[in-house]
Amino acid sequence: MKILSKSLWWFCPLLLSIYPVLSLWSTNPDQVNSSQIFLPLLSNLLLSTLMFGAAGLLLRNLTTTSVFLSLVLFLAVGLGHFLESKTVIPVLAGFIVILFAVFYRTRTKNQEKLLSLLSVISFAICASSLLSGVRNFKATDVSFERDQQAERYSVKKATDDPNIIFIIPDGYAGDTTLREVYKYDNSDFRGFLEKKGFSLPESQSNYLMTLLSLGSALTMDYVKVPEEFIEKKTRAPMFTTIDRASALDYLRARGYKIINISSGWGPTDYLDSADINFVCGQYDEFFIKAAPLSPLVFVKKWLPLLNPKGSISACALKKAAEIPKKYGERIDGKPYFVFVHVISPHAPYFLDKNCNSIVTSELKFDGDAWDQKDLYLGQLECTNKLLKDIVTSWTAPSTIPSAIVILSDHGSAVGGADITTPGEAQDFYLRQRFDNFAAFRFPKAEEIKSLTPVNVFPILYNHLFGEKFPLKPKKLYFSTYERPYKFQDLTNEYSRPKQ
C-alpha cells in the first residue's frame, strides 16, 4: 500500500496535531467561539514542530521521524480516554522511550507503507470529526421556550435606578453543607455581609447542573423542555436560552447597559446579548482541554503560572470590583447591570486561601475533585476575599446606592459515588447539591428569608422597582449528566424546611 507520495511526510503529524482541537470543537460547537480555537491550535502545531525537529535530528530520516511522531500523538490522544491524567504521563513517557528505541534501530528501513496507513487513519478521524462538528453546529440554533413575562411589565425608567451586580460563584456550598460536610465555619464571611447590609436567605437550587440552574434563573421560569429533547444529551438549547435571557430583556427595556465578565466557560464566557464583554485571562477552559496536545497534562499543570493574571475567576472578580471606579455611577447616562459567573470555588483548584497560584493542582473539573476538601476550602476562602473586595467597592458612598446579588448555581458534591442509583450515596449527594448559597443587598435594607433561584430576578425586580412579578412555587429537580432534561421532582423528599 502506497497512497502518499514521499513528499507528504508532514501530512499525518499535521492532522494529528489538529485533531484534539477539532474533536473538542466538533462535540461542543455551541460552546466554543472560533477565536478560542486559534491559540490551542497554534501551540499544538508549535509543540509538534519542536518534537519533530528534536526526533528528526536523531533519527535522520523524514519518513521514520514522521511515523515515530505520529505514533506518539496517537498514543497521547488515545491514552487520555483510558487512563487517569496522573498515569498518562509515565505511561506515555515509557512508550516514547520504547518507540524511539525501535525506530532508532530500524531508521534505515522503508517506513512509507506504515506512514501511509497512519495517514489514512488520521484523515478518516479528522474528516469524521469535521463532519459531525458541522452537523452539530447546524443543530445549535435551538432554544427552549422562554418566559415572556418580563416584556409584559410596565417598564418605567427612573433616574435613581441602581447599578446592579449579579455574581455566581459556581459550586459555592450552602452553610449547612459547609458546617456538616466540610466542618467549616463561614461565619467570618457571613458576618461581613450582614454588616454591609446583606440579607442571607435560606436557599436551595432548583437544578443540580450549572446550565439548568442558570438558564432557569435567567428566564425566571423552570426549564420548559419539548418532548423530543427529554431523552437527549445536547446542551445546545440551554446555551441559546442563557444567551437570550428574558430577565435581561427587562433591564434592557429599562435602559440598563449589560456587562458580562467572561467566566472562561461555556455560555457565560461571552454573552452575545451583552453591551460589553470583558475577557479575563489568556487560557480558558477550551485551551486547558485542547492544548498543548491534550492530554499531555504536564504542561497544563503550569497553566496558572503561564497566566500572569492568575486564574480566570480571580481576574474576573477583580475586574468586577474595579467597575464602579472605572465607570462611576452611569455609562453614557445609563445604569449598568454586571453579570459575573466564576468557576470558583468549583474545581479546578488554582488558588489557595490567600489567592496565590497552586502549581501542583490537577486540572479536574468534577468527580473526586470535590473530595479534596482542603483545596476546595482554600479556593472558597480566596473567593470570599475577592467577594469582600467587590462588596467594599460597590458599597462605597455614592448618590445612587447599588444592588448586589451573590447566588451559587448549586452546592458541592463530596462523595462522588454513582449518583444515578438511589441509596445513601445519592441521598448524601442530593442534600449537598441542592444546598446553595444566596445573599442579597438592596439599596434600602430589606430582609429576604428564603429563596429558590428561579425567583431571584422576580424578587430583585419587585424590591428594586416595585414590580409585581409572581413568584413560582419551589421545585427541586434531579436529572443526570447523560439525560439533563429527564427531570425527577424531588421537592417533597429534599425541600428544606419540608413542604
Ligand SMILES: [Zn+2]
Ligand atoms: Zn455549576
